[in-house]
Amino acid sequence: MPNDKNSKRFIAVAIATPIALATILFGFIYIYDPLQIFHKSLFGKPRFFGEMRLGARGIIEHYDYDSYIIGTSMLQNTSAKEANQKISGNFVNISPAASSIAERAIILNFLFKHKKPKSIIYSLDAFTDEMRGKVNFKLLYDDSKLNDLEAYLNDRFLICILTLSKNEKCVGKPDIETALQWYREEKHQQRLGGFANWIKYNPDELKKFDLFNLKPVIFDDNLMDITKQKKFLSQFTLPFIKDNSQTKFYLILPPYSRFHFRVFPSAFMERKKVVLWLLEQIRDLDNVKIYAFDDLDYPDDIANYAGDTIHYAQDMNSLELSAIKDKRHILTLDNAKSYFDKVEQKIKSYDVEPFIDMIKNL
Structure with missing residues (x-):
């Protein structure tokens, strides 16, 4: 009989221990919650992650913004404060870097389920799924809260949670x-200024x-x-515009070099x-407009690009907001042909010989 009692006690402890540990862990996750999935930050001041695939959810659900900037890295430098000044609304930037329109559709779907945004600034790029x-x-x-815990069940966050770290990488x-x-990062500041800086600070781009x-x-x-691009836009972008007439959509065509x-x-x-x-x-x-800037002189100057051929300096983000404010650089069916004809001519006549000479002299 004693052996039976000991066996039962052992089994009970074996079952209860992992349950207790899991309960403690999930309790820590709920309290720590650096992505603000379950509640606002409890660390005194709000904290935010630059990885907006993960961070946008908490911002949408727990903060009172009425307008959103959601693009790729092309819009990440766009100042929400400047958008507030130039465009009516309380903006926040939730642009995920290198995001496809399919990924942004996941965030937009959640956004429109929880809010009725006044305005959305959106970049026209990465037309993939x-x-x-x-x-x-x-x-x-999705609609389940329970599976949200999976966002924390990885080496990165578990170490942060178990140590209750307040390190920026954790919270x-x-x-x-x-x-x-x-x-603002030094490596991008170094790459601005011209082709010579590309060669020096980002040679792999060549x-x-x-x-x-x-x-x-x-x-x-x-x-x-x-065909694919039309399919994806029809699936991941246009429905939000067509189904939400109360929201103004400002579609930005990022000016690549x-x-x-x-x-x-x-x-x-x-x-x-x-x-x-x-x-x-x-x-x-009536609730959407496309803003385009390829016909300006700005893309001609390689010094405006941060070490690659597409990522422009922050002053262009400011110009984009000014265009929305001043109702300029709007692309329409009436002006599209002349616009693209002009840009095509600029591309054809663009001189790459100076860059070739610089590479030869390396």
Whole structure:
């Protein structure tokens, strides 16, 4: 009989111990909650993560913003405070870096379930259904609270939780205005200023293109099939615009460098065909406008780009907001042809010889 009692006690302890430990762990997770999934930060001041695939959920649910900036890294430098000054609304920037429109659709779907946003500034890029997040972030935006715990069941957060660390890597940054602004990082500041700085501070970028074998630019609409892009926009972008007439959508066409389109003319053909198609889809909608800047002189100057061919300096983000405020640089069916004709000519005449000479002299 004693052996039976001991066996039962052992079994009870064996069952109860992991349950107790799990309960304690989940209690710690709930209290610590650095992503603010369950509640606002309990660390005195709010804390925010730059990884908005994970961080946007808590911001949407627990904070009283009425307008949102949601793009790729092209909009991460956009100041919400400046948007407040230039455009009516209480803005917050929740742009996930390198996000596809499918990923942004997950966040937008959650947003429109919980809020009725006044305005959304959205970048027209990454027209794919790829999921680039390191974790299955979609779980954070479904209707279940229980599976949200999975966001913390990894080496990164478990160590933070078990040590109750207040390190920035564990609990985020205190200033949501600057949390996403990559232009503030020293490496990006170094790369601005011209091709010489690219060579010095980001030489791997040069491997992406072969300047010594460039062919004359030929723009042929028949060479670019945008069937997939149209499908994804119809699935992941247009429904939000069409179903939410109370929300103003400001669609930003990020101005990649002239160098980029001279080296990759197919990228420009994709842009042109997608935008022309999109203009047809929104022609009768009053709550959306497309803002385009490729026809300016700004993309001609490689010094405006931070070490690669597409990521522009913060002053362009400011110019984009000014365009919305002043109702300028709006692309329509009436002006689209002349706009793209002008940009095509600029790309064709763009001189890459100075860059080739610099590479030869390395």
